[in-house]
Amino acid sequence: MRIVIMGPPGAGKGTQARRLSAELKVPHIATGDMLREAVKEGTELGERVRWYMERGKLVPDEVMIAVVRERLSKPDCSMGFILDGFPRTIPQAEALNRILEEQGAKLDCVLEIDVPEDIIVERISLRRVCRRCESAYHLKYNPPKEEGRCDRCGGELYQREDDKEEVVRRRIKVYREETEPVLEYYRRRGLLRRVNGVGSIDEVFSRVLEAIRGGCIGGGDDRAPIRLDEEENRATPA
Ligand code: ADP
Ligand code: ADP
Ligand code: ZN
Numbered sequence: 001m002r003i004v005i006m007g008p009p010g011a012g013k014g015t016q017a018r019r020l021s022a023e024l025k026v027p028h029i030a031t032g033d034m035l036r037e038a039v040k041e042g043t044e045l046g047e048r049v050r051w052y053m054e055r056g057k058l059v060p061d062e063v064m065i066a067v068v069r070e071r072l073s074k075p076d077c078s079m080g081f082i083l084d085g086f087p088r089t090i091p092q093a094e095a096l097n098r099i100l101e102e103q104g105a106k107l108d109c110v111l112e113i114d115v116p117e118d119i120i121v122e123r124i125s126l127r128r129v130c131r132r133c134e135s136a137y138h139l140k141y142n143p144p145k146e147e148g149r150c151d152r153c154g155g156e157l158y159q160r161e162d163d164k165e166e167v168v169r170r171r172i173k174v175y176r177e178e179t180e181p182v183l184e185y186y187r188r189r190g191l192l193r194r195v196n197g198v199g200s201i202d203e204v205f206s207r208v209l210e211a212i213r214g215g216c217i218g219g220g221d222d223r224a225p226i227r228l229d230e231e232e233n234r235a236t237p238a
Contacts (some may be wrong), residue, residue, distance in 0.1 A: 011120055011151060012201070029185060031086045035053060053162060061091045068095075072100075083096075088182065093186070096114070113204070130150035131158055137150075138159060
């Protein structure tokens, strides 16, 4: 299964993608996590992207495309992947098509986690992230067992610099302007599956599984995309 997961900052992409990755046994590829890792390690890539990330701006397409191209060529991606945080622009979406074409592969579906703005702001403002493994917690909705510590690896939890209010506003604006057109791009290709992201993490996860079972499995071939319930899902054959 080759799945892209999209949605505004703080929608719950990472949370759902991690669970889905465990369920489907394909890697979770989160470009934000990869970049934060590079910044933390002080690599050349980290130095190049830090300025953009701190300001809530998009890292230039050519940098991101190179990062994703390299990652998708690793053997663990041969059976599929959950791509979280990429593509965020139309040129990135076109590049992803080319990369997959070169591999003789295709996307099975694109999930959009749909959450209204007031809820994403609440989710982001109380988000805490593990410094070591990037797992996300929420002080109210998904608190760690021990305060300030990651359940999974014991790492220290912190608030991302770019989760502070001013930068969040910029990131939401960038999403509306640069990333929403990508949803339309996939909708026209019959790949978009919209999932209501309001509700508990478990509730959203069951909707994600339902969307995948209903529309993605067996996809990626040449037949016409399945027409889903219009109310639930805006996807229609191109
Ligand atoms: P994204 O990857 O889209 O930026 P995250 O997965 O990091 O989003 O989730 C953002 C924040 O919201 C985190 O603090 C996470 O624990 C919390 N969260 C995720 N899903 C839900 C949900 N369904 N209900 C409440 N909080 C959630
Ligand atoms: P969120 O989970 O809140 O949506 P991410 O962790 O995915 O945010 O991304 C954090 C930052 O990393 C972005 O604000 C941007 O600066 C950079 N970034 C991640 N992925 C991309 C991408 N595909 N294109 C450009 N910038 C990216
Ligand atoms: Zn951790």
